[in-house]
Amino acid sequence: MGAGRVGDALAERAYEPVIGLEIHVQLSTRTKMFCGCELSFGEEPNTRTCPVCLGLPGTLPVTNAQAVHFGLMIGMALGCDPAPRSIFHRKNYFYPDLPKGYQISQYDIPLARDGRLGDIRIHRVHLEEDAAKLVHAGASGRIHGAEASAVDFNRGGTPLVEIVTEPDVRSAAQAAEWLRLLRVTLRQLGVSDVNMDEGSLRCDANVSIRPVGETTLGTKTELKNMNSFRFLERGVNAEIARQEELLREGGTVSQETLHFDPRTGALSPLRSKEEAHDYRYFPEPDLVPVAPTEEMLERARSALPELPAERAERLERDMGLAPDTARRLAFRSDLGDFLEEALAADSEADPEAIANWVVGELVANIGDADPADTKVEPQALAALVKMVGEGTVAGSAAKEVLAILVADGGHPAEIVNEKSLGAADSDELAGIVDQAMTDNADAVEKIRAGNDKAIGAVMGAVMRETKGRADGGEVQRLIRERL
Ligand SMILES: [Zn+2]
Numbered sequence: 134m135g136a137g138r139v140g141d142a143l144a145e146r147a148y149e150p151v152i153g154l155e156i157h158v159q160l161s162t163r164t165k166m167f168c169g170c171e172l173s174f175g176e177e178p179n180t181r182t183c184p185v186c187l188g189l190p191g192t193l194p195v196t197n198a199q200a201v202h203f204g205l206m207i208g209m210a211l212g213c214d215p216a217p218r219s220i221f222h223r224k225n226y227f228y229p230d231l232p233k234g235y236q237i238s239q240y241d242i243p244l245a246r247d248g249r250l251g252d253i254r255i256h257r258v259h260l261e262e263d264a265a266k267l268v269h270a271g272a273s274g275r276i277h278g279a280e281a282s283a284v285d286f287n288r289g290g291t292p293l294v295e296i297v298t299e300p301d302v303r304s305a306a307q308a309a310e311w312l313r314l315l316r317v318t319l320r321q322l323g324v325s326d327v328n329m330d331e332g333s334l335r336c337d338a339n340v341s342i343r344p345v346g347e348t349t350l351g352t353k354t355e356l357k358n359m360n361s362f363r364f365l366e367r368g369v370n371a372e373i374a375r376q377e378e379l380l381r382e383g384g385t386v387s388q389e390t391l392h393f394d395p396r397t398g399a400l401s402p403l404r405s406k407e408e409a410h411d412y413r414y415f416p417e418p419d420l421v422p423v424a425p426t427e428e429m430l431e432r433a434r435s436a437l438p439e440l441p442a443e444r445a446e447r448l449e450r451d452m453g454l455a456p457d458t459a460r461r462l463a464f465r466s467d468l469g470d471f472l473e474e475a476l477a478a479d480s481e482a483d484p485e486a487i488a489n490w491v492v493g494e495l496v497a498n499i500g501d502a503d504p505a506d507t508k509v510e511p512q513a514l515a516a517l518v519k520m521v522g523e524g525t526v527a528g529s530a531a532k533e534v535l536a537i538l539v540a541d542g543g544h545p546a547e548i549v550n551e552k553s554l555g556a557a558d559s560d561e562l563a564g565i566v567d568q569a570m571t572d573n574a575d576a577v578e579k580i581r582a583g584n585d586k587a588i589g590a591v592m593g594a595v596m597r598e599t600k601g602r603a604d605g606g607e608v609q610r611l612i613r614e615r616l
Contacts, residue, residue, distance in 0.1 A: 148342040148380065150373045151350055152302035153256075156315060158294045158325045159263060159333040160203045165290035166262040167194030167237065167420075173287035178268070186290035188232030193419050196221075200260060200292035201244075201423055203324040205433035207294050208245025208258045210322055210440055215245045218424040219259070221417040229284050230264040237262050238295075240414045244423060251314050251442060254299040260423070265289035294324075300339065300350065305369035309362040312336055317441045317464045329360050336365055340372045342380070351376075352386040356393055357403060368393035371400055444469060452476075452484035461492045467503040468492065474511035479519065487518050494532055498539045508542030509535070517545040529601035530554040557602045562595075565603075566611040569594035581616060588612060
């Protein structure tokens with residue numbers, strides 16, 4: 134077989150991406166992981182430090198009990214088994230953001246392992262400390278002619294939980310979708326701000342590809358610190374494309390850490406990926422193992438709220454909502470809460486109708502805002518949806534009423550009266566339809582001749598005349614009745 138034939142065979146191969154995610158979550162404890170310094174929220178650089186988190190000789194770390202509690206909550210929420218006794222290790226590497234010369238992390242026995250969130254298995258959940266932050270001064274901060282960087286140690290020692298998935302993700306879109314689920318789950322737990330812009334939720338992706346049908350894993354590369362869902366998706370897609378091209382050309386993928394530049398879409402190597410032994414992990418001699426007591430486990434278990442995945446399932450099962458609607462309401466707990474309050478106000482309310490108004494028209498009005506921060510009351514939305522169902526207000530007029538409810542509050546029935554937005558009654562409507570058909574005789578002829586689109590002209594005339602107080606379906610029925 135000639136080289137050309139081999140090349141053709143390679144080019145025809147279909148590849149499957151295999152993706153695993155590593156997520157770092159900054160915990161919202163009051164103090165740092167191993168010292169009493171308060172966490173920093175944009176304070177002056179190097180004002181939240183002490184000898185422990187600056188790594189001065191002779192200091193001793195002490196484990197933050199609240200961080201362990203949050204870590205256990207996360208592990209349990211992800212369906213993991215907490216280890217009876219997990220230990221801290223020193224992960225050694227030299228970098229200016231690490232004053233001790235090592236990071237305290239966990240290695241062979243993590244806090245919790247073997248869980249699942251949605252359709253992705255969780256490999257492990259462990260505790261560690263964050264590194265300090267490097268501030269690159271650029272050309273303005275030259276020292277001896279070289280561009281200087283400064284270190285802000287405020288972030289150093291912030292408690293982190295690292296979550297590592299199994300390589301179960303098969304596309305960039307699935308990675309972003311799953312990260313959204315993880316983020317709302319963590320937010321619901323109240324253990325972190327989960328703000329990707331500010332770095333309290335950071336995601337790395339391990340990406341490899343393999344021929345479809347192959348079961349062994351290809352060589353993976355690591356994409357570091359994707360700080361938005363969109364960048365994660367774009368970065369992973371770019372890396373899959375890069376690896377495919379490499380393999381199709383007969384090349385090989387080398388194990389390395391890559392940086393994705395969202396502005397240019399380019400991937401550039403940061404460093405060749407370290408193996409675990411490069412870090413010379415060894416047990417941290419200054420810390421006792423984390424051995425959760427039955428009481429600690431129970432406290433973590435009872436602190437778990439209903440999680441988004443569970444809520445979506447319940448909304449689907451008990452209220453008969455469409456899976457997508459249920460997910461949208463569960464993933465934004467403020468919307469889910471609003472729906473459930475609206476339903477509580479009226480035992481005969483139609484969950485599906487109200488849910489559709491919440492994820493549709495209400496979100497169109499309020500965007501990302503919490504409906505509880507707007508003027509519209511859940512009971513008011515329930516009453517409005519009921520009026521639509523009974524035909525006392527038409528859909529388009531109801532949208533107008535909702536906009537008023539969001540801006541000013543009030544009761545839908547009163548707004549409908551005040552603004553004369555009530556549905557036109559059938560006699561009134563019949564008269565308006567007759568008039569519109571007379572005024573648009575051309576269009577009526579076209580409809581009769583089989584051009585169904587011409588009905589738009591007649592309907593438009595009726596809608597203008599009634600100022601949206603007529604139900605579109607009803608108007609169409611009346612027109613057809615008269616053809
Ligand atoms: Zn400190």
